Amino acid sequence: MDHFPTNWGRPRNDAVDAYNTYPLHSRPVHHDSFADGVQRTQQPIVTGTSVLAIRYKDGVMMAADTLASYGSLARFKDVTRLHAVGDYTILGAGGDMSDFQYLKSVLNDLIIDEFTQADGHALGPSEIFEVLSGIMYGRRSKFNPLWNSLLVGGFKDGKSFLAYVDLLGTTYKDNAIATGYGAYIALPLLREIMDAKGPENISEEEARSMLTESMKVLFYRDARSLNKFQIGKITATGVEISDAISVPTEWAFAEKIRGYGAQTQ
Amino acid sequence: MSDLMAHPYHQYHPQQPQQRQFNPYTENGGTILAIAGADFSVIAGDTRQSEGYSIQTRYAPKVFKLTDKAVLAVNGFAADGNMFVKKVKQRLEWYRHAHSKDMPLRAIARMIQTMLYAQRFFPYYVYNILGGIEEDGTGAVYSFDPVGSYEREACRAAGAASALVQPFLDNQIYFKNQTPALGSAHPTHLPLRHVVELVIDSFTGATERHIEVGDSLEMYIVLARGRSLQGLEGLKDVRELSTPGSNGERLFVLRKPLKRD
Numbered sequence: 105m106d107h108f109p110t111n112w113g114r115p116r117n118d119a120v121d122a123y124n125t126y127p128l129h130s131r132p133v134h135h136d137s138f139a140d141g142v143q144r145t146q147q148p149i150v151t152g153t154s155v156l157a158i159r160y161k162d163g164v165m166m167a168a169d170t171l172a173s174y175g176s177l178a179r180f181k182d183v184t185r186l187h188a189v190g191d192y193t194i195l196g197a198g199g200d201m202s203d204f205q206y207l208k209s210v211l212n213d214l215i216i217d218e219f220t221q222a223d224g225h226a227l228g229p230s231e232i233f234e235v236l237s238g239i240m241y242g243r244r245s246k247f248n249p250l251w252n253s254l255l256v257g258g259f260k261d262g263k264s265f266l267a268y269v270d271l272l273g274t275t276y277k278d279n280a281i282a283t284g285y286g287a288y289i290a291l292p293l294l295r296e297i298m299d300a301k302g303p304e305n306i307s308e309e310e311a312r313s314m315l316t317e318s319m320k321v322l323f324y325r326d327a328r329s330l331n332k333f334q335i336g337k338i339t340a341t342g343v344e345i346s347d348a349i350s351v352p353t354e355w356a357f358a359e360k361i362r363g364y365g366a367q368t369q
Numbered sequence: 370m371s372d373l374m375a376h377p378y379h380q381y382h383p384q385q386p387q388q389r390q391f392n393p394y395t396e397n398g399g400t401i402l403a404i405a406g407a408d409f410s411v412i413a414g415d416t417r418q419s420e421g422y423s424i425q426t427r428y429a430p431k432v433f434k435l436t437d438k439a440v441l442a443v444n445g446f447a448a449d450g451n452m453f454v455k456k457v458k459q460r461l462e463w464y465r466h467a468h469s470k471d472m473p474l475r476a477i478a479r480m481i482q483t484m485l486y487a488q489r490f491f492p493y494y495v496y497n498i499l500g501g502i503e504e505d506g507t508g509a510v511y512s513f514d515p516v517g518s519y520e521r522e523a524c525r526a527a528g529a530a531s532a533l534v535q536p537f538l539d540n541q542i543y544f545k546n547q548t549p550a551l552g553s554a555h556p557t558h559l560p561l562r563h564v565v566e567l568v569i570d571s572f573t574g575a576t577e578r579h580i581e582v583g584d585s586l587e588m589y590i591v592l593a594r595g596r597s598l599q600g601l602e603g604l605k606d607v608r609e610l611s612t613p614g615s616n617g618e619r620l621f622v623l624r625k626p627l628k629r630d
Contacts (some may be wrong), residue, residue: 146391241448245491268425272395273448276418276426281509287423 148200148251152185154286155196157255159279159303160311163264163339164257167315171227173200181330186336188343190215192260193229194336198253229258229265241273252297253283279303285326290318299342320351394494398581400528401442403510405501407558408593408602410508412440412500427584435470438618439501440589444493453493474501478511485517496527506593515581530575530582561600576627588623
């Protein structure tokens, strides 16, 4: 219970204290005893690795594995890092998974707010990206970043959309984007085909094989990855996020490798 | 400080709780450049956006049309750059609605200095170059540092390869370290075609020698009211952005591929 009547409601006239119980100029200042204890994300804790996405003939296809790591510990092995936002957009996230979870709830509230308007306008990928990049840049400007690298893919009104935003608010659009380790390992593979053909000449099967092949290569080389991933696609028919997929890999050669492991000869 | 350190009670303790600080900035490479002529202005930038050794995208514009006679190039931290351009455009729209005319170039320049200095203690990590046509019909270039210091000049390069391009411009525009032939003088203003060639050479050169520059060149050309198209004829890859044949300032954009390696 607040025992200061002037805090119950603002007097109509600031010059006259209608309650006349307490001098207006010396209201108690609100002090947050926990202000010093407020933590900001200064480093990611439970993290997801790369997200890959390409534009192709029918829309956008995106892939991410289902691992959430705790440092080098493979902590959660069935986490969905692809998330549908509204009817036209997929959001893919790398980086801190709790920040991603928070972003999902913010975007969910946004979609509900827009839906409630019932004005016949639904948010497309470009609008969602604008909101998202605003949130990311705003949080970095408050020195309280959301520690993620995000891909926004979508398809609306016959046009596909693919863009990137990260914890600094850095943004860009492209036909093929990969975050994290994927930017080093998978992106060159994706660009090789994209540059040769262009998105309009890549079929759904080819897009799928580009992403599965890239995910396989990432599994071979990225120590924080998992051979269990999802592929999401967004086309004129809507959003589809697959169940977890895995691809056959070949490790027999590993036994013969000398010089890295604990073996003596 | 050294006095403090010398005192036995103030020795450096490596085990002190250390705070790692979040760095809100990054560098996204690229280079921009602008040159003013007597009755035109040329503003250019490459379109590569990079972070470290990674090319994020080969097409992220750094040069933006503000009004019919003002073009702004931004270079540095891309997120800050985009936000800054967004805010400048918003202020220009408000001005248009309040005064039913576009803000004059020198006023845009002063506004940009105010907007940059307003962020003096958390700066936009961005180098700005503003080019266009002044109210008296002369071509102008204004260059800014991240906290708003600015001046009007004839030419300026900024960004990753500024140290490569600016000396070239000093030599070719200001004729620094050149002596004119006996009985002649260096020209004060160069013709448009010559300037366009210099800009293209600057960027092909910077692309050769700097890894963060390349992919493609985007060059805006603003011509003063009533000026002929002399200097643009025969140029490939040029597109007019203003209404063709309008009697105001005319704006053109030239897009040209650069090496992608």
